[in-house]
Amino acid sequence: MSLAQPPILAAGAVCWRLIAGTVRILVVHRGDRADVSLPKGKVDPGETLPETAVREIMEETGLAVTLGAPLGTVEYVLPSGRDKVVHYWSCEIDEHALELARFTPNAEIAALEWLPLDKVRKKLSYAHDLSIVNRFAQRLEAGNARTFALIAVRHGKAVIPTAWDGPDSSRPLMQRGTDQAVAIAKGIAAFAPAKIISSTAARCQATVAPLAQLLDLPIKATNAISQDDYSPDGAEVAAVIAKRLKKKVTAVLCSHGPVLPQIIEEVARRTHTERDVTLRESADLATGDFTVLHISLEHPQSGLVAVETHAPSFD
Numbered sequence: 001m002s003l004a005q006p007p008i009l010a011a012g013a014v015c016w017r018l019i020a021g022t023v024r025i026l027v028v029h030r031g032d033r034a035d036v037s038l039p040k041g042k043v044d045p046g047e048t049l050p051e052t053a054v055r056e057i058m059e060e061t062g063l064a065v066t067l068g069a070p071l072g073t074v075e076y077v078l079p080s081g082r083d084k085v086v087h088y089w090s091c092e093i094d095e096h097a098l099e100l101a102r103f104t105p106n107a108e109i110a111a112l113e114w115l116p117l118d119k120v121r122k123k124l125s126y127a128h129d130l131s132i133v134n135r136f137a138q139r140l141e142a143g144n145a146r147t148f149a150l151i152a153v154r155h156g157k158a159v160i161p162t163a164w165d166g167p168d169s170s171r172p173l174m175q176r177g178t179d180q181a182v183a184i185a186k187g188i189a190a191f192a193p194a195k196i197i198s199s200t201a202a203r204c205q206a207t208v209a210p211l212a213q214l215l216d217l218p219i220k221a222t223n224a225i226s227q228d229d230y231s232p233d234g235a236e237v238a239a240v241i242a243k244r245l246k247k248k249v250t251a252v253l254c255s256h257g258p259v260l261p262q263i264i265e266e267v268a269r270r271t272h273t274e275r276d277v278t279l280r281e282s283a284d285l286a287t288g289d290f291t292v293l294h295i296s297l298e299h300p301q302s303g304l305v306a307v308e309t310h311a312p313s314f315d
Contacts, residue, residue, distance in 0.1 A: 007075070007083035011053035012040025013091040014071060015063065015137045017098075017114070022148070023140060024114040025133065026093070027123060029059055031110030035125035038132065042084055048187030048310050057091070061112055062103040064194040065091040069147045069294035069306040071135045076129035088132045090111070107195045126252065142297040144305045148193050150244055151292050152263050154285040155256040156180035169201045169228055177203065177303040180288030183312035185210040188252060188290060193217075196252035199226040204254045207288070211252065225263065227256040233261040239267040248297055258287055267293050273303045280311070288312040 015026040027040050041056030042051065050067055057065050068090040073084050103112055115123060117137055124130050139145050156177025164171045173181065188211050196212050198204045200221045212219050223229045224236035237259065244251050245267070254264055261283040268275055280289040294306040 001228065004080055005219060007053075007085045007205045008078070009043040009049065010040050010084060010086040011039050011043065011049045011056060011088070012086060013053055013057055013089045013246055014038060014068065014133060014134070015057065015061070015065065015093050017092045017093045019114070022116055022131050024116055024118045025136075026061065026063075027113050027115060027120060028114065028178055029111040030108060035168050036113075036123050037125060038088070038129050039194050040088070040193070042206050046183065047312055048184060048190075050089070050184040050188075050190035050310065053087070053089055054186075054190045056303050057100055063093060063097055064100060065093065065097065067190045068141070068145070068148075071139075071310050072182070074126065074131060076128055077133055086128075090139070090295065092128060092146065100266040106236045130200055139305070141296045142301070147294045147305050148297060149193075149292050149294050150241070150263075150267055151188055151191060151193060151250070151252045151282075151290055152260055152285070153184070153188070153252060153290040154257060154260055154287055155199075155201070155203040155207040155254060155286045165171060165249040169226070170294075171201070171203055173203050173206045177287065179314065181207045182210045183314060184288060184310070185214050187310055189214050190236040191250055191292060193252045195244075195247075195249060196220065196254075197225065197244075197251060198254040199223075199259070201226055201228070201256070208252060208254045225253055225255040225259055227258060232258075232267060237262045240264050241270060245270055245295070245300060248295075248300070256283070260291075264291065267295075270301070271304055272293055272301050276305055277306075282307050285309070286311065 027036050039057050039060045043052045071088040073087050078084050156173045158171045195218050196208050197220045198208050224240050264283040289311045291309045296305050
């Protein structure tokens, strides 16, 4: 008896912008299928889902986007009988991105169109796309369409302590850890962090080095989120989180297994977020995993808008 095939994974976004105070959403007219849908596409080998969303939107629309908060998934069965799962995010498009965008009609995408919400609902060809747009509309109505993120990263796989003669903080990444660092860089970059903060441990700094190179950002190393300076009361971690929430700018914090729960707990506490199973699991990261905590720009103390966790993927 043959095993069922895993679902095909894809990623896309609700791309939106304000025009004269009215929200408009981007839809794509697909010439090869004669339908109207949201931009999306299949995951390539080795990609994280956020990386796929950014790449596919660029390929289909010419827009270089920054992902906002996730809007969930839709699942449906393809004509072939195979399941497909599509992950969606929201993306606000600014004037700079529009100026740089270059779109040429092709066999797949015949045209792009920016439509107000009421017209989008009428024009989309599929009910599952409509469900995603409705989720976005609910978030917009609540004043939580604009967000920033704190991205908690666990360092990649490091040389085990018993095989290392030097101080624990100097333990380097194994090749597996180096591969993990490269594999997650584009996925984290999809959220366009403006700050990279790392534990002073070599394994943490090496984990965010590919990301820093990709974004041309410095790494700010601090003992406040290091394992060597771990304290049960989490006072130093609290100070770091308080500053990041005050700045309201997307930032990365690369740390260690014992410290990550403190980071996420402090974000939850300061945003008045209920500590549910999802939030607790988001702190239990394997090496190379990262959790993205999305916070409302307008209502930062009204609870986290969304939480998502991703793992490195390999070809």
